[in-house]
Amino acid sequence: MTTILIVESNPASGIAAAPEFVDALQLIDPSVKTRTVHPYDAEVTEADLEGIDGAIFTGSGVDWSTDAPEAAPLRAVM
Structure with missing residues (x-):
């Protein structure tokens, strides 16, 4: 089974884009599993990245x- 990691590149105070990606992937292939991480709002751990077949930022x-200091959490996931 395919698992796609969706990295929400907006902080919680911004517009959340990840739900639209989840919906689109489910329309394409309902068997695809998704996992969403929010690096600006919570640390992304190695466990979050285990078993991932692909990623969408x-x-x-x-x-x-x-390259700005504020983007350090997103760079860490990349």
Whole structure:
């Protein structure tokens, strides 16, 4: 069975994009399992990454780039 990790690239204070990705994947293939992580809101552990077959990073509406200090949690998951 395929498991896709969806990395929500927006903090909780922003617009959540991950639910739309989950819905789209379920329409394509209902057997696909998804796991969503929120690196800006909770630390992503090695256990979160176990058994993952692929990853989707959602877009982000934040006003900083991936090399900014604020983006450190997202870079850690990448």
